[in-house]
Amino acid sequence: MKVRSKSELDELRKKGWECLRPSGGISLVVGMASCGLAAGAEAVYRKAVEIAGRRPGDCRILKTGCLGFCQREPLVEVRTSAGERMVYGPVASSELEGYIEEWSRGIFPDKGKIGPLPPLPPNPPPTASLLSWLPDHPFYKHQVRLASRNCGHIDPEDLAQALALGSYQGLARCLSAHSPEEVLREVKSSGLRGRGGAGYPTGSKWETARNAPGANRYLICNADEGDPGAYMDRSLLEGDPHAILEGMIIGAYATGSRHGLIYVRMEYPLAIERMRHAIEEASSLGFLGEDILGTGFAFDVDIVEGAGAFVSGEETALIAAIEGRMAEPRPRPPYPAIEGLYGCPTIINNVETWANIPMIIENGASWFAGLGTAGSKGTKVFSLVGAVAHTGLVEVPMGTPLRAIVEEIGGGARPGRKLKAVQTGGPSGGCIPAERFDLPVDYESLAAQGSIMGSGGMVVLDDESCMVDIARYFLDFTRSESCGKCTPCREGLDRMLHILENIADGKGTEQDLDRLIDMSLGIKDASLCGLGKSAPNPILTTLNDFRHEYLAHVLDRSCPAGVCKALITYGIDSGACSGCEACAKFCPTGAISGEKDLPHRIEVEKCVKCGACREVCRFEAIRVGAAG
């Protein structure tokens, strides 16, 4: 059935709203994005369905995407027919029976309770709007969820629910009331910049492609989210695929494109599955295909699965991969907006960029431009992970101080630890030391620190993270992901990694540090694409702000964070050891000995420094000291 009129659309929205808001009994909404699944949401969901089967009419079970608060997964939201909403996590399937018993009587026990969501009104909102999150919870209260507005509210596999929250209304408005030029102008004046990393103005890119000669235009959604430590795009694809599709269709209308492709990395099977389903649903209702919403406009979308290569996120490499070649970048110009896929003008935008478009159309460019800073408009989704108390996906207005993100939303360091830095922008970014956490997070401020916003990865590092090890980690990554086409990147990164490995092994010299800087500058200058040009950033920023850690490795032959294996030994603090024997049981080499209830000891010669003892010790008796 194709949607042809406003009344048909309203009918669907009403149906979706009835799913979202129970009219009797309670609804349980289980967070079923990949993070939830990794924490055991599948078992929770199955148990919930089983219990609900015994309570017909009283309890309904729904699925949703990512609620963002990974730290507390598996997350379950309970909705009552009075419109109340309460979020719980972590919820174990064994506790579910008891929870449901209480929830259905209107009781919200404190155990596992995260907090209330504002109630759902009796009728769907008239336009796409931002639903509030937990207004009193430190993890949520600073967030403005725009790109991720529907994630965690709707079942991503039920288009009616997305429609109830206003999906495709922006598209309907574009097609019925605006010319492509007007849409283009709106996106341009919103100030939206690409969310994939480079921050290029989206409207300008569209305009270039629209004005480029050629009968055929392609539009690509870059979902090859390659930065390790970043999963914003996965969550959007898994949680609200229609926001991305709607953005693409609007983009196609504005630029005159007929075909769209979504290039998704193969590491995201669930995202691929849900997007495929969303395309089918959108096509069956006439939001995609021929004669969209009866206006004569035509556009289709296909999925291309990536095959595992970091460099294929680079736009010319991505095009090469789609065309069937190795994903090697080529020099630009010509830019893909002029000469891209199969030689045609091609608009390539990142997942989050596309997800922003419908709200810009719905609420207007000036509304969007009112969020953020002078040069960086709107909001940005970040994956706040690593050594931080509350890990999760957060969306905040551009310009939010790093401190607010890490210490308020993220809850600061884990118990007993001390924050050291935040690594932003993945392998192309840098490390911002804790002293500079007042920095506003926007494109310009991060660039001024030698880092980048990148796609939105924020990996928090604490006193247990060694900056030499982090630099080596990223170089190992970029070295092996270098496509090998240009020499500075291929050979230079390899040589730099060799130097860093030497330093980590306690065999480096102070001259090595200068050598690293020289090589970094050369590689940045001479590499062909963004991978090589930015790969030295983690080294340069750590050398600049954490030189003392490098010096400890090369001068004192010590690793202050206790990470670099060649420079540390494991020992047991006999005062703290209870003699519980847990460590001795787990030691893979039998290096730990002692009598029960008496302090144990580690034989240094047998110890392989795997750290298993430290992971299982409940008395913090395992100490890491300097080697030798």
Place this chain on the structure above:
Amino acid sequence: MDVEALARYWRNRPGKVTGALQALQKEAGYLEENAMNRLAEALEVPLTQLYGVATFFSAFRLEPRGRRHIQVCQGTACHVRGGARIMEKLQRDLGVAPGEVTGDGRFSLEAVRCLGCCGLAPVAVVNDSLHGRLNQARMGRLFRSIEDQDEGTI
């Protein structure tokens, strides 16, 4: 398998080479030499290009993997939270390096770049099922439960 039909499906599609290779790999679990020769011909793509792509991307294998495939995430968040130690443990226990298969063909081990479950780091995938918040002890338990399942089926 019908390599020719597969090639017909992919010949004019975007992502034709990676798509066809993935479909081919799904059949046998790896890219078998004979099938590659036939695919190159049917897809009208030089064999060098096919092997170029197959060895460029990490998705493709020219040899079969183990019956139980373990992917350990080596993303940044996992690295910071001990992902490398999980990998080292599996290497010790299985006696293989990442990318290798145990002698009895039961297990293969793979280091993956980032599974995008960073909030639950460190994570691993065992035969398509995700497991988060691991440490060496939990990985050990997970591993033993797999071995127990296998005992039951063999």
